[in-house]
């Protein structure tokens with residue numbers, strides 16, 4: 128007998144924070160008796176959680192809308208997320224969109240479901256971003272192996288290329304008690320790894336009780352999370368170099384749960400470019416942070432965000448970045464090609480770099496990232512690590528990540544899904560992934 132439950136499907140663009148929020152929004156639907164289905168399936172309601180950083184965000188959005196319309200032309204289509212906050216009218220004008228909710232409304236989405244009849248033009252419920260000064264907690268549950276736990280939102284920095292403060296508002300944090308409660312809830316679901324996420328999580332504690340003060344620090348958050356019963360592995364998603372303190376590094380090195388993996392945005396290796404970006408450090412601080420991490424944990428994995436083609440970036444400044452990264456003891460790069468964003472300071476800066484040159488520079492840094500990752504993996508061969516196996520059978524293989532973010536692979540075995548095992552890293556295979564031998568006294572089956 129066909130279930131009379133209304134079906135809802137979600138599509139998320141962008142960062143871990145967006146995935147944690149989609150998952151929480153989805154639970155508010157299922158809590159009201161909706162049935163959640165995959166986006167590829169026919170649904171009565173489609174929700175798209177948008178991103179303002181994704182390149183061609185507008186094209187991507189339209190493609191996803193068309194996909195939903197093909198599944199069910201009568202479905203009610205809702206857009207939420209950063210792009211919806213920044214350009215609500217633009218999204219509302221896209222054929223098929225019925226409702227656009229801004230940053231203050233996205234978590235109240237189930238209040239807008241009384242009338243699901245299609246609208247000729249999307250209805251916008253948005254706000255001035257200043258009104259988004261309250262905090263809503265969230266965490267993802269979609270993946271059996273790891274969960275993204277939101278601990279902080281918004282940002283008070285003024286990086287000249289960035290729209291996130293315009294899309295997500297001021298820096299504010301969850302209460303420490305609520306973060307610990309969420310972490311325990313996640314662990315209670317049998318999920319073995321929690322990834323702390325936010326916009327500027329090193330700024331954790333700011334606005335915890337709706338004011339500008341820091342009630343707690345990121346270091347206190349890390350210490351408290353390390354004591355939560357049942358939590359096995361904690362990973363810091365990304366942290367600003369100027370907010371990565373010695374005590375946090377030292378604590379991670381001896382902690383029961385935090386893994387030796389730091390993703391630290393650099394953006395440029397040229398101090399002149401860093402100043403034009405209004406980043407809050409110069410390359411010397413970054414270099415010193417990397418050295419401090421590697422001194423404390425030589426096997427730590429360090430990932431780096433870097434932007435190429437920032438306005439005015441000369442060939443010399445780009446080569447400064449290239450050589451700086453080439454010298455640095457880091458493990459991989461996330462390379463972003465600069466693209467103009469409306470209402471940012473950088474958008475009005477002179478001497479835009481031709482796209483052809485931006486792409487050439489991006490290609491060079493992606494090549495460097497492959498070299499760095501290989502060198503890091505080679506440095507780990509012969510060492511003993513703990514892998515957390517994921518849940519997907521990819522071409523007859525199961526994959527997993529060690530605590531220091533080495534990606535390993537083994538023949539598919541369903542019994543390994545979502546288990547932690549002690550292994551010895553032995554060789555790098557033709558796909559650049561690491562093979563290993565199990566160590567008999569595996570930790571937990």
Ligand code: SF4
Nearest residue numbers: 282284285286289291
């Ligand atoms: S720190 Fe800078 S780049 Fe990061 S979210 Fe804040 S303003 Fe954007």
